[in-house]
Amino acid sequence: MKRSEAxxxxxxxxxxxxxxxxxxxxxxxxxxxxxxRLVLVGRAREITALLAExxxxxxxxxxxxxxxxxxxxxxxxxxxxxxxxxxxxxxLIRQGDAAALVSAGSTGxxxxxxxxxxxxxPGVLRAALAVALPTRPVPTILLDAxxxxxxxxxxxxxxxxxxxxxxxxxYGVAEPRVGMLTIGSExxxxxxxxxxxxxxxxxxxxxxxxxAPRLDFRGNIEGHDLLSSEVDVVVTDGFTGNVAxxxxxxxxxxxxxxxxxxxxxxxxxxxxxxxxxKSLRELTDRFDSDTYGGAVLLGLNGTVVIxxxxxxxxxIERACxxxxxxxxxxxxxxxxxxxxxxxxxxGWLHRLSHSEE
Numbered sequence: 001m002k003r004s005e006a007x008x009x010x011x012x013x014x015x016x017x018x019x020x021x022x023x024x025x026x027x028x029x030x031x032x033x034x035x036x037r038l039v040l041v042g043r044a045r046e047i048t049a050l051l052a053e054x055x056x057x058x059x060x061x062x063x064x065x066x067x068x069x070x071x072x073x074x075x076x077x078x079x080x081x082x083x084x085x086x087x088x089x090x091x092l093i094r095q096g097d098a099a100a101l102v103s104a105g106s107t108g109x110x111x112x113x114x115x116x117x118x119x120x121x122p123g124v125l126r127a128a129l130a131v132a133l134p135t136r137p138v139p140t141i142l143l144d145a146x147x148x149x150x151x152x153x154x155x156x157x158x159x160x161x162x163x164x165x166x167x168x169x170x171y172g173v174a175e176p177r178v179g180m181l182t183i184g185s186e187x188x189x190x191x192x193x194x195x196x197x198x199x200x201x202x203x204x205x206x207x208x209x210x211x212a213p214r215l216d217f218r219g220n221i222e223g224h225d226l227l228s229s230e231v232d233v234v235v236t237d238g239f240t241g242n243v244a245x246x247x248x249x250x251x252x253x254x255x256x257x258x259x260x261x262x263x264x265x266x267x268x269x270x271x272x273x274x275x276x277x278k279s280l281r282e283l284t285d286r287f288d289s290d291t292y293g294g295a296v297l298l299g300l301n302g303t304v305v306i307x308x309x310x311x312x313x314x315x316i317e318r319a320c321x322x323x324x325x326x327x328x329x330x331x332x333x334x335x336x337x338x339x340x341x342x343x344x345x346x347g348w349l350h351r352l353s354h355s356e357e
Contacts, residue, residue, distance in 0.1 A: 006037050007099035007327035009320055010089035013042035014068035015105025017310045023104065024050040026316025031059050033317075036324050039098060041065050041085045063088060069109035086110055090117035093302040099327035100303035102319045104294070104311045110304065111147055111297060118300040121332065123339045126151070127299035128159045129238070129306075130166050131245060135229045138171040142181075142226070142234045145295060146242035156180065156197040156235050157204055160215055161338040162298040163233035169329035170322065175214065178205075179221035179231035181240060189220055193237060201235075213338040223247070293322030299335060303327045 011027050013020045020042055028051070030036045040047050044064040051057045065088040067081050081087060086105060090113065092098040103110045111129065120127050129147040132139035141163045148155065160178045167176040180198055182190035187198070198220060205217035218231050226234065226248060236244070294307035294315070303326045307319035 006035070007324060008037045008039060008092075008097065009100045009102055009323045009327070010063075010092045010098040011038050011040050011316070011320065012068075012085040012089055012101065012103035012105055012110075013040040013047050013062075014065075014085050015103040015110070016307065016316075017104075018312070019104065020047055021050060022311065022313045023316050025054070026311070026313035027060060027320065028054050028056045029313060030317045030320040031056070034321060034324075036320055038320060039063055039092070041089045041092070042068065063092065065089075069105045069113070081109075081113070084109075084113065086113045087117055090114055090302070093118060100305065100323040102294075102305045102307060102316070102323050104307040104309055104316065104319070106309075107146070107295070107306055110306050114297060114300060114302070114304045118302045118304070120299050121301055121336055121339070124299040124335070125155050125158055127297050128155075128162050129241075129295050130163055130298050131295045132170075132293075133226060133234075133248065135227055137229075138167075138173060138232070140226070140229060140232060140234060141167050141176075142236075142241055142245060143298070144236065144238040144241045145245050146238045147297065148238040149242075150239070151193065151237035153193060153196040153200050156193075156237070157200045158299070158339060159235045160201060160204075160217065160233060161213060162335055163235060164215065165331060165334040165338055166296060166298060166326070167232045169331045169334055170325055173232050175216050176232040177230075178215060178217045178233045178235065179219065179225070180217075181223070181226070181234050181236040181244060182220045183222065185220045185222055185225075187219065194220075197235075293318040293320075296322070296326065298331070301332065303331055 011023060013023045016023060024047060027038050027040060031038055039061045041063045042065055044062050047062050048057060051060060065083060065085040067084045069081055069084050069086055086103055089101045093101060101114060115127055126148050128144040130141050130143035131145045133142055143159050143163050164176040164178060167173040180201060182194040188195060201217040205215045221230055223244060294305050297304040303323055305319050305323040307315055
């Protein structure tokens with residue numbers, strides 16, 4: 001793949017609750033509306049028939065893959081399904097025939113398979129799952145959202161750089177503000193992991209040596225700050241991040257159900273709803289998971305976007321757009337520069353993180 005060309009996105013056509021129909025429909029719309037370069041990976045006969053229904057057989061190539069990851073499959077899927085759609089898509093990336101993968105399949109299966117087959121970039125301790133929270137004026141990036149339940153302090157420093165590269169590439173944030181999620185905003189709050197990670201993050205932010213990647217660390221934040229736009233990137237371990245993400249999703253869902261009930265409780269309320277339908281539509285769209293394209297697995301030798309399992313065609317389209325923006329913005333190179341442009345002796349983070357309290 002030439003650098004001057006738009007990136008090719010390999011799309012898992014069989015992953016997701018509504019696959020392959022919703023995936024194919026979303027892919028066709030992404031190609032026709034935005035001129036993306038996509039290749040659909042999955043059962044060729046089935047996909048070709050769906051493309052023919054939309055007169056798109058000449059617009060999107062198909063790569064056959066008979067096997068697929070079930071929605072309930074987890075980490076072992078990478079070994080049980082060596083010829084799955086995700087494995088074949090990763091092969092396309094390794095060969096240089098694609099730059100990114102989009103899948104709405106099992107998160108655990110996609111994470112495990114892509115990590116095994118694409119491998120982490122040199123120097124990256126663990127890949128992290130990043131999600132965009134619906135803040136304004138730009139989304140806030142939360143990572144890790146579940147790829148690493150058990151993390152070490154130096155991993156959180158790398159997550160900060162991964163998130164900063166994401167915010168810069170996808171949302172144009174020049175100098176992303178980074179915060180660490182813990183139980184108090186005051187210095188020294190949190191468990192051993194949080195306290196040591198904060199120490200490392202402060203040390204990294206204070207390093208002004210020429211050539212060192214800049215990290216604007218703003219200190220600790222609490223759960224109620226996740227949607228306040230206090231920072232652009234929130235770092236934490238995968239266990240805490242996943243609990244926080246699911247809590248936000250549950251709270252938003254509860255709030256919308258309550259508002260919907262109130263707006264339809266009487267004729268007068270319904271009349272008022274009609275007058276505010278544009279604003280309500282914009283609010284709904286802002287908190288719709290389909291709007292943001294999905295989670296991004298950062299730190300691998302390739303771009304991986306994991307769309308929501310229940311993604312509609314619009315969700316698939318947005319996931320393809322996100323993958324295109326990240327791959328076109330050379331997110332892999334951005335991460336590589338951030339993690340390798342450092343004047344510190346090799347292993348300083350590891351030594352500092354394991355020093356005595």
